[in-house]
Every structure is written in C-alpha cells, then in structure tokens.
Amino acid sequence: MxxxxxxxxxxxxxxxxxxxxxxxxxxxxxxxxxxxxxxxxxxxxxxxxxxAAVHEEYSDTKSVYRPPVYLCGLANIIADAFGCHAVVTLGLDFGFAKRNTRVKFMGLGIKPELAAYTFDVLRRLITRDRAKYAESLRKNLKRDTKIRRADLFCQAWVAGIAQQVRGFAGSEAEQQAIEAYKAQKFGENLKTDQRSGAEAKHGNDWKSEAAGFDAAKDVSLHKPVQAKRGALLGTCR
Known part of the structure; x- marks a missing residue:
C-alpha cells in the first residue's frame, strides 16, 4: 500500500x-x-x-554540517510552541553530491508549515545578529574566546525568544499521533543530541549573554507569523 x-x-x-x-x-x-x-x-x-494524519515540513539550514546547539534549541522551542516535534536530518557531502542538513517539523494541519517558516525567519535573524556581535568583539581576542562569546550571545538570544514564542500547542491526541508517526518512520533510529552549549568561563562572558538577551528584545514574530498563517489558511479553502 x-x-x-x-x-x-x-x-x-x-x-x-x-x-x-x-x-x-x-x-x-x-x-x-x-x-x-x-x-x-x-x-x-x-x-x-x-x-496518517501527521505530515512534515522542513527547513533547510543552508549547511551540510550539524547545526550548533543554539539552533537545535531554537528548533525545539518553535516545535513546542506550534505543537510539533522537530527532528534534524544531517546533510551529506560527497564532493560530487551534497545535501544540506534539514530541520523537519512533524505535526497536524498547518502547524508544521508555521513552525518551519518561523524557524527560517529566526535562523536568518540569529545568523545576522551573531555575525554583527562577533564583529563587535575586540580584535585581539583569542579565536576560542570569540567563538565562545558568540555562542553565549546566541544561547541568550534563543532564551529571550523563548519568552516571546507562544503556543498553538496541540492536544494530547495530536501528540500521540506524532509519536505514532515517529515510531513508524524512524523506529529505533532516532538519536538524542547529547551536546552541551557554550559555558561562561571568564568574568566578561556575562556581557555576551546580556547582549544576546537585548538583541532578542528587538525581534517580533507576530506580524510575519500571522501573515504566513493567513496565507496557509487561504490555500486550504
């Protein structure tokens, strides 16, 4: 069948x-x-x-590599907010053929599309803000320190977004349907990401976290998400 x-x-x-x-x-x-x-x-x-009622919508991460911890955290926050589950499928790079890593959102109705769209918007914003913040750091900082502080910035950014993303979370029946779908499609092959995020090591690292929280305050999802929701509902009529 x-x-x-x-x-x-x-x-x-x-x-x-x-x-x-x-x-x-x-x-x-x-x-x-x-x-x-x-x-x-x-x-x-x-x-x-x-x-059978569950379907997927994916977001292309634009990279063949495993997403950083903060992006995986962002995907999970958005999935929870829209009553979906998120699964990362890693990309491939064989030289002659490439496939980018994807974040798949599984759910019912228009929720997966809304979740994937939200993730696309936020991934672009956090990538932009990370680059701007990294550029603002002192030039003489060690490379490892710059990476750690940029990651701390992003982790705080995601934590700030978590306070704004409010849910269309599904019912218990919907969650059971998604679990059944995952069991059918992936069986025992799903693995939990055990990585931990960046940790503050020095006194000035807290400034990176504060900057991340501040940057997230300027991000508003209400208008773009509502516009996408309206467009999706229009296609279902």
Whole structure:
C-alpha cells in the first residue's frame, strides 16, 4: 500500500471514528462497525490511523554540517510552541553530491508549515545578529574566546525568544499521533543530541549573554507569523 493510499483509507476510518461519537446511537454503532471493518481489512491499528494524519515540513539550514546547539534549541522551542516535534536530518557531502542538513517539523494541519517558516525567519535573524556581535568583539581576542562569546550571545538570544514564542500547542491526541508517526518512520533510529552549549568561563562572558538577551528584545514574530498563517489558511479553502 502506498503512503497516498494509506492516507486515503486512514482518513475514511478517522471520519468513521468521529461519527462513532455521535449522539445518535444507531449512527454511532454503524460508524464504529465500519471503522472496525476497515481496520481489520487493511490490518491497521488506531495508531496507524492517527499517524496518517501527521505530515512534515522542513527547513533547510543552508549547511551540510550539524547545526550548533543554539539552533537545535531554537528548533525545539518553535516545535513546542506550534505543537510539533522537530527532528534534524544531517546533510551529506560527497564532493560530487551534497545535501544540506534539514530541520523537519512533524505535526497536524498547518502547524508544521508555521513552525518551519518561523524557524527560517529566526535562523536568518540569529545568523545576522551573531555575525554583527562577533564583529563587535575586540580584535585581539583569542579565536576560542570569540567563538565562545558568540555562542553565549546566541544561547541568550534563543532564551529571550523563548519568552516571546507562544503556543498553538496541540492536544494530547495530536501528540500521540506524532509519536505514532515517529515510531513508524524512524523506529529505533532516532538519536538524542547529547551536546552541551557554550559555558561562561571568564568574568566578561556575562556581557555576551546580556547582549544576546537585548538583541532578542528587538525581534517580533507576530506580524510575519500571522501573515504566513493567513496565507496557509487561504490555500486550504
């Protein structure tokens, strides 16, 4: 069975299951029987039906390398805010063929698209702000110190954004559907990123964190996200 065929059948079963909650006992019983018959015929479980409603939208990180810790943190914050789950698929570089690393957002309805769009916007902003901040550091600083302070800046930037991103978080049923989808698609192959972020080592490192928090205060997501949401809802009519 192709994914398209599975989704079509699962949609039909889902509609039957919804009708099974009808206040009309006869209608509810008939719908439940039909849902049970379809699941038996196609050897599907309720988890299969739920997972079929989940879809992905990805954001290209513009790099073949593993994203820095602060970008992974940003992806998770956005995923939580939109009731999605985020998974990073690493890029490849064989010289003759390249594939950039992607952040995939899995969820229901328009939420994955909104999450991916939000991540695209914020990734560009934090990349810009990091470059500007790194340029402002003293020229005679050691390279490791510059990298650490730029990373501390970004981590604080992400923490500041976390206070602004508010949720369209999904229901428990939606989260269960996403978990079922992940289990079907990835099985035991998903790995948790165990890396830790940059840590302040010297007295002046706190200035980098303060600068990151300050930079995040200037970032507003309300207008672009609402515009994207309106556009997506328009395409569904």
């Amino acid at each position: 192709t994914p398209e065929e599975l989704k079509k059948i699962a949609d039909k079963i889902a509609k039957c299951m919804a009708l099974a909650a009808s206040d009309n006992p006869a209608e509810a019983e008939a719908a439940k029987r039909q849902a049970d018959a379809l699941m038996k015929k196609y050897n599907l479980t309720s988890g299969d039906v739920a997972a």
